[in-house]
Amino acid sequence: MIAAEIREAGEPPVVTDRPEPEPGPGGVAVSVTAAPITPLDLLCASGTSYFGRPATPYVPGVQGVGVLTRPAPMHPAGTPVWFATAAGMLPGDGSMAEHAVVASADVVVLPAGADHALVAALGLSAVAAWRCLTATGELAAGETVLVLGAGGVVGQSAVQLARVAGAGHVIACARSDAALEGARRLGADATVRLEPGDDVETLARRFGAGPPVDLVLDPVWGLPAAAALHALRPGGRLVNLGSSAGEQCPVSSAVLRSRSLRIRGYTNNELSGDQRREALLTVVGHAMTGALTVDYARVALQDAARAWTRPGRVVLVP
Known part of the structure; x- marks a missing residue:
């Protein structure tokens, strides 16, 4: 799969080929459709955050949107989801790749018809x-x-x-x-x-x-x-x-x-999983009615390095 990879703290990511990850116990596989570049991603990758210097190489992306690659408990393959990761804060990979593995507790099932890029931009x-x-x-x-x-x-x-x-x-x-x-x-x-x-x-x-x-x-x-x-x-x-x-x-x-x-x-960080899910689905609901939007730029995942420090919200699209 194609992925953006932080190889050295403080440097932009390098787009490279990686093996598709396999979920372990408690994990689900997601085909990523949209991954935002957020201030937290930049901070973690800089090596100057209070989380410490990240273990490299790793795939950045603390949140993303996609569809379940395989069936998960109570949800079929193809179910649209938003997900969070600890990429850059703890060892492990994030959303800026064609595929991601995510803890099931960090997945929120999205309503059918939600705009994946807009949900990623809002997040x-x-x-x-x-x-x-x-x-x-x-x-x-x-x-x-x-x-x-x-x-x-x-x-x-x-x-x-x-x-x-x-x-x-x-x-x-x-x-x-x-x-x-x-x-x-x-x-x-x-x-x-x-x-x-x-x-x-x-x-x-x-x-x-x-x-x-x-x-x-x-x-x-x-x-x-x-x-x-x-x-x-x-x-x-x-x-x-x-x-x-x-x-x-x-x-x-x-x-x-x-x-x-x-x-x-x-x-x-103080939100419980249920509080985060409820708030996310609330803002997604407002976005779906047209009451909420934000300015963002859609950029191909292959151009992640050039988009890394671009002003404004960027959403990488595999």
């Missing part, structure tokens, strides 16, 4: 957006949501899913005009551009130009998160799930205490 990014808004963020009907990093897959998903979950007003923040135009197209009521010379107070004033903000979904941290905290109403919440704008957030104790603000952290 755990949309799961995180949904859970941050609903479970961790406790979004109530009619509330105002501010989405930071609205140009990324998490942010694009959050803009749409906030509306699905009952938000009354959605504000999107991003660095580029293209990202903000995309957010408006996806349903944002207002947009705020993050300018290079912004400080906390200036950006906070722009965030506060509309209705009081109840909930912030924050995949960026740093200065934007600090400004968003200033714009929150008393008792407002900020849910953080990333730090692409900086590892430190310059916010004072007085800002938190004066309005009894709540900051909550989120990671998909």
Whole structure:
């Protein structure tokens, strides 16, 4: 089979021929139809993640979509599935190949008719957006949501899913005009551009130009998160799930205490298998109705090396 292979940490993958893997006890064989290149894949392959330097060579890909190659308990061959792997975090191979072997506990059966490439593009990014808004963020009907990093897959998903979950007003923040135009197209009521010379107070004033903000979904941290905290109403919440704008957030104790603000952290790693399955099928359902989509590029698996650091979400298609 054709597969992308990380041979040296920090280097792009090499497309090569490999034997088709055989499932062991508790495993299922999947013919891969779509494999996204995610930030976690890049981080693991860099050798600088908190998981340590990966054992090489290995096939990257922490999630993917495909069909069961062979019958599995209760499911015939050809059943469409989404699956997760620990590629790059633990020894073993991932989704960026024509075939993969996956633990049965990490497989979610998809509805017939789901768009495999779109499901791969959404994947755990949309799961995180949904859970941050609903479970961790406790979004109530009619509330105002501010989405930071609205140009990324998490942010694009959050803009749409906030509306699905009952938000009354959605504000999107991003660095580029293209990202903000995309957010408006996806349903944002207002947009705020993050300018290079912004400080906390200036950006906070722009965030506060509309209705009081109840909930912030924050995949960026740093200065934007600090400004968003200033714009929150008393008792407002900020849910953080990333730090692409900086590892430190310059916010004072007085800002938190004066309005009894709540900051909550989120990671998909804490989800149980049932929670992950339920959230994934929820976002897939919204995608199938047309209420949820994201920008992504379909790239042939053979071109994995050239697509490795391409901006935006890339989905490799064998």
